[in-house]
Amino acid sequence: MSTTDCLFCKIVEGTLPSLKVYETEHLYAFLDIKPAHRGHTLLVPKTHCRDIFDAAHGQDARLGEEVLRTMQRLAAALKEVTGCPGINIIQNNGSAAGQTVFHLHWHIIPRFENDGIPAWPQKKYESQAAMNDMAETLRNALSCTN
Numbered sequence: 165m166s167t168t169d170c171l172f173c174k175i176v177e178g179t180l181p182s183l184k185v186y187e188t189e190h191l192y193a194f195l196d197i198k199p200a201h202r203g204h205t206l207l208v209p210k211t212h213c214r215d216i217f218d219a220a221h222g223q224d225a226r227l228g229e230e231v232l233r234t235m236q237r238l239a240a241a242l243k244e245v246t247g248c249p250g251i252n253i254i255q256n257n258g259s260a261a262g263q264t265v266f267h268l269h270w271h272i273i274p275r276f277e278n279d280g281i282p283a284w285p286q287k288k289y290e291s292q293a294a295m296n297d298m299a300e301t302l303r304n305a306l307s308c309t310n
């Protein structure tokens with residue numbers, strides 16, 4: 165997708181409206197239009213990037229530091245303003261994972277006790293050997309790509 169077709173690029177440029185809550189040199193934060201709770205905020209890089217896989221190629225390595233610092237600030241502000249005892253930070257990659265806007269973004273979501281938002285299921289490996297095998301396969305994949 166070209167950046168001219170991207171909803172969040174248009175929001176960053178200001179050609180589509182948004183309710184900005186914060187920005188830094190490389191990041192823009194605004195209210196989600198369909199919040200899980202009041203204050204649900206989206207944090208996006210100002211430069212277009214599709215998802216976490218794309219980010220590994222295009223983005224400045226220092227962006228990670230700025231993202232973490234900014235998420236901490238947003239989470240603290242949301243806690244103060246909404247009184248929420250908890251916060252989820254969620255980032256979807258690909259439609260199978262629930263991504264609907266293909267410009268990298270983090271959801272910062274206030275959470276309350278028993279607020280009815282479902283968690284993912286907690287399944288089991290079929291055996292300890294299957295779990296060991298998964299860890300080993302992943303370690304091998306990671307050493308191959310680095």
Ligand code: AMP
Nearest residue numbers: 182195196197198256262263264265266
């Ligand atoms: P995701 O499903 O992770 O791709 O999340 C996309 C999010 O963008 C959803 O939570 C939408 O509610 C939100 N969204 C879509 N359009 C807008 C918009 N124009 N302004 C603010 N949030 C939006």
Ligand code: ZN
Nearest residue numbers: 170173212267
């Ligand atoms: Zn974009």
